[in-house]
Amino acid sequence: MLTNESVKVRSLGEPRFPSPLKLSTTPGDDVADFVPEGAGILYDIETGPGRPLAEPVVFERAGPRQKLFFDPAQVRAAIVTCGGLCPGLNNVIRSVCVQMWYLYGVKEVLGIRNGYLGLNPASGLEPLLLTPDFVDRIHKAGGTVLGSSRGPQDPAVSVDYLSQLGINILFCVGGDGTQRGALAISEEARKRGMALAVVGIPKTIDNDIPYVSRTFGYTTAIDKAREVLDCAHNEAKGAPNGISIVKLMGRDSGFIAAGATLASQEANFCLIPELPFRLDGNDGFLAALKRRIERRGHAVIVVAEGAGQDLLASEPRERDASGNVKHADIGLFLRDRVVAFFRSLDMQANVKYFDPSYIIRSVPANCEDALLCDHLARHAVHAAMAGKTEVMVGVWNSRFIHLPIPLIATGRKKINLESELWASVLVATGQPARFGV
Numbered sequence: 001m002l003t004n005e006s007v008k009v010r011s012l013g014e015p016r017f018p019s020p021l022k023l024s025t026t027p028g029d030d031v032a033d034f035v036p037e038g039a040g041i042l043y044d045i046e047t048g049p050g051r052p053l054a055e056p057v058v059f060e061r062a063g064p065r066q067k068l069f070f071d072p073a074q075v076r077a078a079i080v081t082c083g084g085l086c087p088g089l090n091n092v093i094r095s096v097c098v099q100m101w102y103l104y105g106v107k108e109v110l111g112i113r114n115g116y117l118g119l120n121p122a123s124g125l126e127p128l129l130l131t132p133d134f135v136d137r138i139h140k141a142g143g144t145v146l147g148s149s150r151g152p153q154d155p156a157v158s159v160d161y162l163s164q165l166g167i168n169i170l171f172c173v174g175g176d177g178t179q180r181g182a183l184a185i186s187e188e189a190r191k192r193g194m195a196l197a198v199v200g201i202p203k204t205i206d207n208d209i210p211y212v213s214r215t216f217g218y219t220t221a222i223d224k225a226r227e228v229l230d231c232a233h234n235e236a237k238g239a240p241n242g243i244s245i246v247k248l249m250g251r252d253s254g255f256i257a258a259g260a261t262l263a264s265q266e267a268n269f270c271l272i273p274e275l276p277f278r279l280d281g282n283d284g285f286l287a288a289l290k291r292r293i294e295r296r297g298h299a300v301i302v303v304a305e306g307a308g309q310d311l312l313a314s315e316p317r318e319r320d321a322s323g324n325v326k327h328a329d330i331g332l333f334l335r336d337r338v339v340a341f342f343r344s345l346d347m348q349a350n351v352k353y354f355d356p357s358y359i360i361r362s363v364p365a366n367c368e369d370a371l372l373c374d375h376l377a378r379h380a381v382h383a384a385m386a387g388k389t390e391v392m393v394g395v396w397n398s399r400f401i402h403l404p405i406p407l408i409a410t411g412r413k414k415i416n417l418e419s420e421l422w423a424s425v426l427v428a429t430g431q432p433a434r435f436g437v
């Protein structure tokens, strides 16, 4: 259960240095204000029947502090991007570098190459020196100029290397695996009495980080997925009994599939990891698809990669370098089952299969994600300079907050089947609420 104790943010020590930012402490003077320690954002803003007012859980509000833990002249920072690609990585790198240089006057910002691998000197991957000139145009491109990788490194080796480089602030951009790695590095540094601020920035197109309303990359992913669904719809309508199946990313959570379904309004079925479903039987998925084809002559199916895994072979699954279970391919499985099903009925079906996964996540950020990346990067820089550590910046109830990494590294955000989001998907698709389960 979330408690005020569990949302408490760790700090390296008493902030003593005055911030160089020309901000105010007086509301109403038309100058943006410092955020005082103790400023908070409510976890739950809802009230009403069935929701008695209890002691509120309050997240720490992010933002510029009047006093800093670090003397900017003594700071050497580094940034690392880990895990799969995600639209906006270069925006974050750019904004962190620019904020460090121009807001705080920190001119030593290193880019660690190829994820945590670059924190192991045995990799031979020398860090890059990031300057405003170097990062000037990088946000126009997808991918990450630093490169990325999956998997942890020995935290003792990473901390040795960080101290050899003289790094006292480390920004870790990534999902839950990356944040677990960040925590291990921070714990190792703490054990050694090293004042290292470790600040996470939440990245994943899957939008599955708990206590974060939206991770960067998610809306770009929906934008791109919507284009595919629109094409899939054209294909389905362009042939008698046309059936388009679109597989989208979403390892454990169906946010991309649900978001794209709503944005395009062209999907007739949306299958996500949170919704168990059966294929066979009168209330199964295939029978529902047949009824749809008989009624309308075409259908578009969106399936998230983590959906229906229980329907596939049950032998123990491999894990990727980040420790995630590698899913079997539900998209191809579904395609084959749909083809076989209509063949068994001797009924025509023109099945088209789309898998745009890597196209969706390797593009540059859209406007909304570009804005989010800039805000997250700026708040991460403020947090680090104030000496916050083992902390991730996030957005919650439309405000930027600090979250202790241990809190978010343990679970995943999932679609609640009773939520407005899922209710809207059911309306937009017209699919039954359940397929036999």
Ligand code: F6P
Pocket (backbone or CB within 6 Å): 083, 084, 085, 175, 204, 205, 206, 249, 250, 251, 305, 320, 361
């Ligand atoms: O970033 C998360 C994600 O998009 C998942 O949905 C997907 O399972 C994973 O990345 C795939 O990444 P890769 O193929 O690089 O391991």
